[in-house]
Amino acid sequence: MSTPSPVPLSTSLSPYGDLGLLSPAIRTRIYALVFSSGSTALARTSKALYTDTWVALHRYGVYRVHVSTDPEHWNEAYMPREYLKPIQNVDIRITLPKLLGPYSYRAESQWGSIDEPFKILHRQFQHIEKPKSCRVQFTRPCSEALFDQTLKAIAFLGQFERVDVELVNFPRLIDDSNNYIRLDLFRKGGSRKKPKVTLVQVDRDAYHQST
Structure with missing residues (x-):
């Protein structure tokens, strides 16, 4: 057989x-x-x-970018225009100068020109044709003044339909009354319709959310 x-x-x-x-x-x-x-x-x-x-x-x-205090890494966000056009989702990690104590901060001059890395990102993201969602994560504590300065530098992210700002292990520098003022930076910073913006503060395992 x-x-x-x-x-x-x-x-x-x-x-x-x-x-x-x-x-x-x-x-x-x-x-x-x-x-x-x-x-x-x-x-x-x-x-x-x-x-x-x-x-x-x-x-x-998700297109991932890390912005740190090291100027040598500022140009790592560069991508050819043809690759940027179809991108819709972005994840940005921002590492600011360290917080030395509850009331003591490292000199902010260490950051150098805070606007420069974000100017690079702004030029790049102008090529994105359909910006949908953007997650911005602040990876460690910084002074409130430096935090506000950074938020102003990334207000252009208001071009996305949704912006989520996540603060990891931040001290209680941010009260609820100021959250709305900060979030309005994104609503005014984009050329598109007002995005949905959320700010989340993460302290250890607890999540505190303000929208």
């Missing part, structure tokens, strides 16, 4: 592999879940998948 030939698990000849068995709409839903989780590995699997995932990558993926 002859042995039957094994049946292949997939007869797909698609350059997308087994994903090619799915409709474009279903593939896009899968890409959205993958890219929104922060992973971009799928887009690097093959040239065909890179092309197929291009739109979903920029629509659902």
Whole structure:
């Protein structure tokens, strides 16, 4: 008795592999879940998948930028215009000079020209055609004056539909009455309709939110 030939698990000849068995709409839903989780590995699997995932990558993926006190890193945010155009979601981490004590602050001159790195970002983000969401995370405490100065420097982020500002381990420098004033900076700083803005203060494991 002859042995039957094994049946292949997939007869797909698609350059997308087994994903090619799915409709474009279903593939896009899968890409959205993958890219929104922060992973971009799928887009690097093959040239065909890179092309197929291009739109979903920029629509659902997140472009991450870190702005620190080190001027040597200020130009790291640079990207060619053609890559910036389809980006919709941005995550910005801002590391300001350290807080030395509850009432003592390191000289703010250490930061140098605070506007310079954000001027670079502003020039870059002007090329984004459909700015959707922007998360801004202040990674460590700073003086209230320096915090306010930084917020003014990033008021251009009001071009996004949604702006979330997250303060990690900040002291209680910010009271509820001033939150609304600060958030208005973004509503006045963009050329689009007023964005939805949220400020969240994170102290250890507790979340305090003002919208």
